[in-house]
Amino acid sequence: MGYDIRLTASDNFQFGGYRADPTGSARGALVVIQEIFGVNHHIRNICDHYASEGYVAVAPSIFDRTEPNFQSGYSPDEVAVARKFVANPDWEAMLRDTQAAVESVKDVGPVGIVGFCLGGSVAYVAATKLSGLRAAVGYYGGAIVRFADDKPKAPTLLHFGEKDSGIPLSDVEAIRAKRPDVEIYVYPGAQHGFSCDERASYDKASADLASQRTLAFFAKHLSA
Secondary structure (H helix, E strand, O other), rough: EEEEEEEOOOOOOOEEEEOOOOOOOEEEEEEEEEEOEEEOOHHHHHHHHHHHHOOEEEEEOOOOOOOOOOOOOOOOHHHHHHHHOOOOHHHHHHEEEEEEHHHHOOOOOOEEEEEEHHHHHHHHHHHHHHHOEEEEEOOOOHHHHHHHOOOOOOOOEEEEEEOOOOOOHHHHHHHHHHHHOEEEEEEEOOOOOOOOOOOOOOOHHHHHHHHHHHHHHHHHHHHO
């Protein structure tokens, strides 16, 4: 359903990505921000899924500045390699590349953003800093608590797993306290990465419920 694309950021850096288009007229567009594993099979599947729901979905390769076309699976060794990208993330660069993705689909209609893991944090920060977004959804973004003082400029929804070993519930409660304007759900028993059906931590019940809530959120806030 999808295909590879090239994007150009405001500093003229060119980088890759993936785009999937619906078969009929689009109800809007979604920018999909990757985990630390790149625009891999899972992220492409997510884009294809959103396209099947009527959205143009584009996933920018936000690691291309460091390692072009990096893609990874989820074995322990692959996870260890992928972690190098978040040792000292360049937030400004990731946001420039995210903005380029937003610009690439703004002619489609209302634009939302959704991200997973690192991408969940990027999606939240994008909602506070970037232009052209009508709604934002973040899945288990570990850095969100560091940015919780910043108010999103668009309606924002966040998903967290109760048993996420990297995001303590105290962080989630800190976000909730600072951002009563943000919709937050915690999924009982769910671990980090619970929405990814290629990870050992996949929790189908939680993933399905989070997906239903996400699609309903976008349907509400991206209606023209």
